[in-house]
Amino acid sequence: MLKISIIKRELPLHIIIPLRITIAVIGLLISIVTASLIFNQDPGTTITFLVNSFLDLNIFRYISVFLPTALGLSIAYSAGLWNLGAEGQIVVGAMGATFIALFTPLGTIEYVGVIASLLFAFAMGAIWAIAAIVLKVYFGINEALTTLMMNYIAYYLVDYLVYGPWRGRGVYGYPETDMIPIQCRLQRVAGYSFSLYPLFTSLLLTILVFLFLYRTRIGISIRALSSSFRAVELSGISSTKLAILAFMLSGALAGFAGGTEVLVYHRKLVPGAKIGAGMGYTSIMVAWLSSLNPVAVPLSAYYVSSLYIFSLAIQIGSINVGDAIARAVIGTIFLLTIVSEFIARYRIILRFRG
Amino acid sequence: MSNVIRVVEISKRFGDIIALDNISLNISSGEIVAVLGENGSGKSTLAKILYGLYTPDRGYIEVNGKQQVFLSPADAKKYGIVMVSQRPQLIDELTVLENISLFLNKPLNKIYNDINIFLQEFNIRINIASPIHTLSYTERQYIEMAKALLARPRLLIVDEATTYLPQSMKIKFFEMMKRIVATNGSIIFITHKIPEALEFSTRIIVLRRGRIVGEFDSNNISLDELRRVMFGETAIIQTTKQAQDIPIIKDAILKINNVLVEDEYGKKAVENVSLDVKQGEIVGVVGIAGNGQRELCETIIGLRKVKKGQILFEGRDITHIPPNKRIAIGLYYIPEDPFRDGVFLNLTVAENIKIFSQRKIERKAFQDIISKLNIIPANPGVKVHKLSGGNVQKVVLSRIFINIPKVIVAYNPTRMLDEYSSRLVASTLTKFASLGGSVLLFSEDLDEALAMGNRIAVMSRGKVIGIYNYTAINRSELEKVMVAYA
Numbered sequence: 137m138l139k140i141s142i143i144k145r146e147l148p149l150h151i152i153i154p155l156r157i158t159i160a161v162i163g164l165l166i167s168i169v170t171a172s173l174i175f176n177q178d179p180g181t182t183i184t185f186l187v188n189s190f191l192d193l194n195i196f197r198y199i200s201v202f203l204p205t206a207l208g209l210s211i212a213y214s215a216g217l218w219n220l221g222a223e224g225q226i227v228v229g230a231m232g233a234t235f236i237a238l239f240t241p242l243g244t245i246e247y248v249g250v251i252a253s254l255l256f257a258f259a260m261g262a263i264w265a266i267a268a269i270v271l272k273v274y275f276g277i278n279e280a281l282t283t284l285m286m287n288y289i290a291y292y293l294v295d296y297l298v299y300g301p302w303r304g305r306g307v308y309g310y311p312e313t314d315m316i317p318i319q320c321r322l323q324r325v326a327g328y329s330f331s332l333y334p335l336f337t338s339l340l341l342t343i344l345v346f347l348f349l350y351r352t353r354i355g356i357s358i359r360a361l362s363s364s365f366r367a368v369e370l371s372g373i374s375s376t377k378l379a380i381l382a383f384m385l386s387g388a389l390a391g392f393a394g395g396t397e398v399l400v401y402h403r404k405l406v407p408g409a410k411i412g413a414g415m416g417y418t419s420i421m422v423a424w425l426s427s428l429n430p431v432a433v434p435l436s437a438y439y440v441s442s443l444y445i446f447s448l449a450i451q452i453g454s455i456n457v458g459d460a461i462a463r464a465v466i467g468t469i470f471l472l473t474i475v476s477e478f479i480a481r482y483r484i485i486l487r488f489r490g
Numbered sequence: 491m492s493n494v495i496r497v498v499e500i501s502k503r504f505g506d507i508i509a510l511d512n513i514s515l516n517i518s519s520g521e522i523v524a525v526l527g528e529n530g531s532g533k534s535t536l537a538k539i540l541y542g543l544y545t546p547d548r549g550y551i552e553v554n555g556k557q558q559v560f561l562s563p564a565d566a567k568k569y570g571i572v573m574v575s576q577r578p579q580l581i582d583e584l585t586v587l588e589n590i591s592l593f594l595n596k597p598l599n600k601i602y603n604d605i606n607i608f609l610q611e612f613n614i615r616i617n618i619a620s621p622i623h624t625l626s627y628t629e630r631q632y633i634e635m636a637k638a639l640l641a642r643p644r645l646l647i648v649d650e651a652t653t654y655l656p657q658s659m660k661i662k663f664f665e666m667m668k669r670i671v672a673t674n675g676s677i678i679f680i681t682h683k684i685p686e687a688l689e690f691s692t693r694i695i696v697l698r699r700g701r702i703v704g705e706f707d708s709n710n711i712s713l714d715e716l717r718r719v720m721f722g723e724t725a726i727i728q729t730t731k732q733a734q735d736i737p738i739i740k741d742a743i744l745k746i747n748n749v750l751v752e753d754e755y756g757k758k759a760v761e762n763v764s765l766d767v768k769q770g771e772i773v774g775v776v777g778i779a780g781n782g783q784r785e786l787c788e789t790i791i792g793l794r795k796v797k798k799g800q801i802l803f804e805g806r807d808i809t810h811i812p813p814n815k816r817i818a819i820g821l822y823y824i825p826e827d828p829f830r831d832g833v834f835l836n837l838t839v840a841e842n843i844k845i846f847s848q849r850k851i852e853r854k855a856f857q858d859i860i861s862k863l864n865i866i867p868a869n870p871g872v873k874v875h876k877l878s879g880g881n882v883q884k885v886v887l888s889r890i891f892i893n894i895p896k897v898i899v900a901y902n903p904t905r906m907l908d909e910y911s912s913r914l915v916a917s918t919l920t921k922f923a924s925l926g927g928s929v930l931l932f933s934e935d936l937d938e939a940l941a942m943g944n945r946i947a948v949m950s951r952g953k954v955i956g957i958y959n960y961t962a963i964n965r966s967e968l969e970k971v972m973v974a975y976a
């Protein structure tokens with residue numbers, strides 16, 4: 137009889153990191169080769185695509201969204217709170233930024249316009265998140281459900297605006313606003329669709345979030361919340377306020393990501409589903425992939441962004457496997473990444489018994 | 491002798507902590523082996539290896555001359571090895587009955603009667619249909635004990651689960667232990683109560699920093715000698731001095747007026763309780779676990795709603811303010827369940843201390859508090875879930891050392907602590923009171939309550955059935971009161 141036991145183990149960090157990277161790379165190769173063989177492709181070509189995806193500078197366009205959003209989510213998840221509403225928070229953040237840029241006089245003032253738009257994007261994201269957490273702490277309504285539903289409300293709200301009152305005068309009937317003033321646009325890197333400013337800001341935020349969660353009493357208590365609301369109360373800190381704060385920060389960072397999307401990428405408001413484009417959901421994965429460690433979020437944002445590009449690359453061009461297969465391949469890769477995490481944490485013992 | 495379980499040259503390390511270092515031990519049938527040792531000396535680790543919860547890094551276990559590898563408690567159970575753990579290992583959402591049924595792997599209806607008969611024999615009044623999460627820590631320990639004994643073990647390992655058994659139950663339990671050894675079983679008995687070890691075991695081994703530093707025949711060793719082996723030359727803090735009488739004129743700082751509290755099911759858990767604590771006074775609250783003590787102290791601290799009545803702190807009505815605000819005004823709580831309410835297991839010692847400190851705390855202060863409380867390993871960066879039971883309790887207690895409380899509500903504050911640390915805590919609390927602080931001491935250990943309390947209140951079925959001056963009552967009288975109304 138075969139007997140399998142799984143025993144928890146703890147490896148030192150200098151072993152875990154190379155181990156996980158190795159397993160992730162092996163996983164990538166296995167899934168690529170299998171997929172290529174099944175679809176009669178030359179594995180070499182596919183691997184070239186993959187490598188190129190990891191080197192493609194366009195990944196920064198996605199990192200710009202994933203990094204701040206996942207950073208925010210890691211705050212909420214560290215507190216044991218389920219914010220599944222990053223998608224909606226991105227969308228209302230974009231809406232907030234557009235509002236300042238397009239409909240207030242601030243939008244035409246250099247620097248001020250950008251800063252005001254982004255601050256308002258922060259605020260909108262935070263407000264959107266607060267609604268859900270208030271329902272949770274005061275009425276016990278599950279935050280996972282409310283945040284999820286608020287994503288749709290955000291979509292419809294923005295759709296209403298771009299089809300209705302905010303629809304631009306010069307857009308020939310398209311559901312979008314006019315372009316935001318030039319003063320409010322952030323400069324892109326030549327030839328690419330991302331800007332360095334939000335990226336640097338996000339990196340700075342990464343450090344701030346880390347210091348907050350690991351060095352300040354309030355931040356540490358937010359992490360403590362996941363093990364016990366009661367024990368937090370007994371330390372003299374209001375667990376209610378902490379939960380609200382964690383959610384607020386989480387929403388604010390997603391809102392910021394949405395704001396930069398308007399200021400850098402779209403430069404106008406478009407329908408909700410086009411702004412979020414599912415990136416709010418993907419960010420959930422980015423957050424968990426980093427094991428909720430803020431410092432690891434940039435790395436996991438990079439990894440996921442590269443795969444995002446890869447999945448786009450194999451849908452078109454010489455390989456052209458189509459959307460469904462691309463997703464299946466990406467899914468497999470993520471599965472293997474999770475397996476790598478499992479292997480890093482547990483030891484598996486196999487024994488045969490007579 | 492037949493039926494020998496041998497522990498052969500076992501070592502176990504966790505990172506750079508060596509929990510067990512080359513331990514060898516034979517346990518013959520008919521033996522009761524007491525394992526003594528200070529907090530963090532490796533007692534639970536040894537027990538967990540025998541029970542298959544940990545696998546040794548080196549060495550092995552031999553049962554009846556055959557080498558065995560236990561990868562899980564299920565493996566150990568096949569050989570009749572059963573453990574009552576230091577921290578109850580029950581599934582919170584399931585009922586008492588379901589938990590025991592799962593453990594014994596027998597259908598509910600088959601064991602229903604057995605369990606009830608067993609609990610009756612021990613005079614334990616717990617409804618076996620109630621979910622575990624509604625029970626107090628000590629009650630959960632009773633259930634652990636019941637489930638282990640019902641499994642008819644060949645080797646029973648009891649990891650510090652006898653400390654809070656009332657005298658009558660303790661006697662029953664030791665009778666059961668004798669019955670097990672009389673039928674060729676054996677017992678490993680981990681405790682911090684040295685006199686109990688002397689009285690009930692046949693052999694005593696002493697662990698210190700993961701090594702066996704002494705092995706004695708229980709009839710040929712004195713208490714003092716054992717202490718010396720356990721703690722080395724560390725001076726034991728002298729027994730705390732008896733409490734003083736509090737002048738009547740002093741005002742009550744904490745007043746509980748006619749409080750009624752309901753449990754999770756709307757049943758009365760605390761009924762018409764009135765109690766007050768004066769400045770400089772220690773009031774002990776005793777009773778058999780599960781008579782409303784937990785509900786009462788959780789109400790005082792704000793974790794439970796008051797249905798009727800009032801709680802006053804320095805004359806101010808605090809009946810409806812949340813726990814965090816009560817802490818802020820100086821009402822501190824040492825929780826009844828240290829693991830669930832007292833610490834954050836996934837955070838480090840330093841992070842725990844930081845959260846529980848009301849004032850800003852300096853880096854150096856961490857080291858101070860760690861050495862003051864003798865937390866082992868003395869590393870502020872270690873996660874609390876890696877600490878031994880007693881050391882976890884020390885982290886819980888740190889809050890009264892780093893803050894400036896006015897009133898301390900403490901539930902079994904010396905739970906899991908070794909003798910040395912217990913005395914440190916007892917002397918800290920008595921000193922705190924002598925300086926004008928007040929303590930409401932819920933204790934399931936009558937000796938502790940009597941040694942420290944100025945007055946002793948007895949709880950039974952949710953009511954305070956008597957309040958006595960410490961000079962006016964002794965241990966056996968208290969016990970009678972506790973049981974008479976139960």
Ligand SMILES: Nc1ncnc2c1ncn2[C@@H]1O[C@H](COP(=O)(O)OP(=O)(O)OP(=O)(O)O)[C@@H](O)[C@H]1O
Nearest residue numbers: 504509529530531532533534535876877878879880
């Ligand atoms: N899972 C673990 N991970 C890391 N270290 C551990 C773990 N379990 C125990 N240790 C360490 O091993 C040592 C022995 O712990 P153990 O729990 O066996 O002590 P103990 O004698 O039972 O103490 P106590 O009287 O406090 O219960 C301690 O230093 C403890 O920190």
Ligand SMILES: [Mg+2]
Nearest residue numbers: 534576878879
């Ligand atoms: Mg222990």
